Amino acid sequence: MTDLILTTFDWVPEMPRGYVRDIRVRWGLEEAGLPYRVESVPFRNRDAGHFSYQPFGQVPWLTDGDISIFESGAILLHLAERSDALMPVDPRGRSEVIQWLFAALNSVEMASLPFSLFKFTGDTIETPGRKLFDQFLKARLQHMEAVLSRREWLTGAFSVADILMADVLRLVDRFDGLTGFPACHAYVARATARPSFVKAYADQMAHFDAADAA
Amino acid sequence: MTDLILTTFDWVPEMPRGYVRDIRVRWGLEEAGLPYRVESVPFRNRDAGHFSYQPFGQVPWLTDGDISIFESGAILLHLAERSDALMPVDPRGRSEVIQWLFAALNSVEMASLPFSLFKFTGDTIETPGRKLFDQFLKARLQHMEAVLSRREWLTGAFSVADILMADVLRLVDRFDGLTGFPACHAYVARATARPSFVKAYADQMAHFDAADAA
Numbered sequence: 077m078t079d080l081i082l083t084t085f086d087w088v089p090e091m092p093r094g095y096v097r098d099i100r101v102r103w104g105l106e107e108a109g110l111p112y113r114v115e116s117v118p119f120r121n122r123d124a125g126h127f128s129y130q131p132f133g134q135v136p137w138l139t140d141g142d143i144s145i146f147e148s149g150a151i152l153l154h155l156a157e158r159s160d161a162l163m164p165v166d167p168r169g170r171s172e173v174i175q176w177l178f179a180a181l182n183s184v185e186m187a188s189l190p191f192s193l194f195k196f197t198g199d200t201i202e203t204p205g206r207k208l209f210d211q212f213l214k215a216r217l218q219h220m221e222a223v224l225s226r227r228e229w230l231t232g233a234f235s236v237a238d239i240l241m242a243d244v245l246r247l248v249d250r251f252d253g254l255t256g257f258p259a260c261h262a263y264v265a266r267a268t269a270r271p272s273f274v275k276a277y278a279d280q281m282a283h284f285d286a287a288d289a290a
Numbered sequence: 291m292t293d294l295i296l297t298t299f300d301w302v303p304e305m306p307r308g309y310v311r312d313i314r315v316r317w318g319l320e321e322a323g324l325p326y327r328v329e330s331v332p333f334r335n336r337d338a339g340h341f342s343y344q345p346f347g348q349v350p351w352l353t354d355g356d357i358s359i360f361e362s363g364a365i366l367l368h369l370a371e372r373s374d375a376l377m378p379v380d381p382r383g384r385s386e387v388i389q390w391l392f393a394a395l396n397s398v399e400m401a402s403l404p405f406s407l408f409k410f411t412g413d414t415i416e417t418p419g420r421k422l423f424d425q426f427l428k429a430r431l432q433h434m435e436a437v438l439s440r441r442e443w444l445t446g447a448f449s450v451a452d453i454l455m456a457d458v459l460r461l462v463d464r465f466d467g468l469t470g471f472p473a474c475h476a477y478v479a480r481a482t483a484r485p486s487f488v489k490a491y492a493d494q495m496a497h498f499d500a501a502d503a504a
Contacts, residue, residue, distance in 0.1 A: 131433055143382055147397065149392040149395075154388070175359050177364070179360070179361050193423065199422075205404075205413035219345055
């Protein structure tokens with residue numbers, strides 16, 4: 077088997093630690109039991125080499141033999157095609173997982189990212205746009221609450237879609253955005269209690285702690 | 291071959307016409323030359339049946355035999371696996387297209403949607419959060435400008451990734467957000483000049499015009 081290499085930053089500020097998107101990939105790799113190693117690129121000086129792997133200067137990317145992939149959603153889908161611990165192989169099960177994977181990123185995170193950015197800046201000024209964003213997130217969470225109050229995982233079994241959805245909702249929860257959405261909150265607790273998440277989280281924290289100590 | 295059925299709203303207000311997300315799917319179906327028919331669900335009264343197909347009460351969804359898929363990204367990936375006009379079959383080419391498909395939705399639209407929503411509400415109040423969103427979009431467009439000034443399409447040939455990226459940038463362009471990004475602007479013009487987009491756009495407009503006349 078080819079060595080899988082996950083590349084992330086060498087260091088990040090305190091605030092995003094535990095939330096840098098390599099955690100989504102670490103989590104998937106742990107769930108699938110795929111061996112991998114982690115490499116680093118500088119956070120402060122992003123050179124042309126970095127941009128050749130990740131055109132927005134972000135992380136993570138994954139190297140799998142002669143294939144290099146950026147975008148955590150694309151990386152997780154790539155891993156899911158290698159492990160039925162992440163996605164079933166039958167066409168129907170597969171398509172259910174894939175639609176929920178996109179829903180996590182494009183229907184829920186699309187609505188939750190503005191919320192997180194407003195929280196991050198400490199901006200509390202009510203404007204018409206801000207009001208629309210709040211309604212947007214609330215509507216999406218209400219729909220997710222209806223879905224998650226009826227099932228343990230998004231599809232028949234835990235999948236890569238749950239990794240993304242739980243990680244997206246985890247960031248909303250960090251800023252107390254899941255108050256009033258008990259099924260969403262319980263889902264995040266259930267997902268993040270999995271040993272694979274616990275290890276992924278500890279590994280990311282240790283990675284950035286090591287940078288501080290260096 | 292199974293009949294493909296694309297479901298969209300029966301009617302929408304003037305503002306989103308030409309931009310409802312079924313256009314992304316129509317465009318993909320036209321590029322692939324796949325036969326399909328269009329069905330409608332009420333825009334005003336979204337019932338439990340609607341939510342059973344699309345848990346956020348949105349459109350579109352695609353029915354392909356006994357498989358039903360929501361999320362335009364997931365639908366387009368599904369179609370791309372059926373047509374090499376949308377995605378090459380070799381692993382490397384495939385993974386390049388998939389990463390750019392996610393980049394369109396998760397790196398670019400994630401930054402452009404707030405911009406569009408602010409424009410949509412006519413909100414021009416400068417707040418710290420608003421400033422961060424403007425910087426976020428500008429940074430992403432600068433990176434896309436660098437990418438698109440060097441190539442005709444995102445990967446070796448036109449693909450499903452270009453459908454998504456061009457449609458995302460088209461909405462930025464609608465609100466004059468591509469001023470200062472000539473390569474992005476030219477890319478949108480190039481993509482939307484394709485006969486498949488022209489037909490998809492005309493078909494969507496005709497669909498909603500017919501609802502007005504009914």
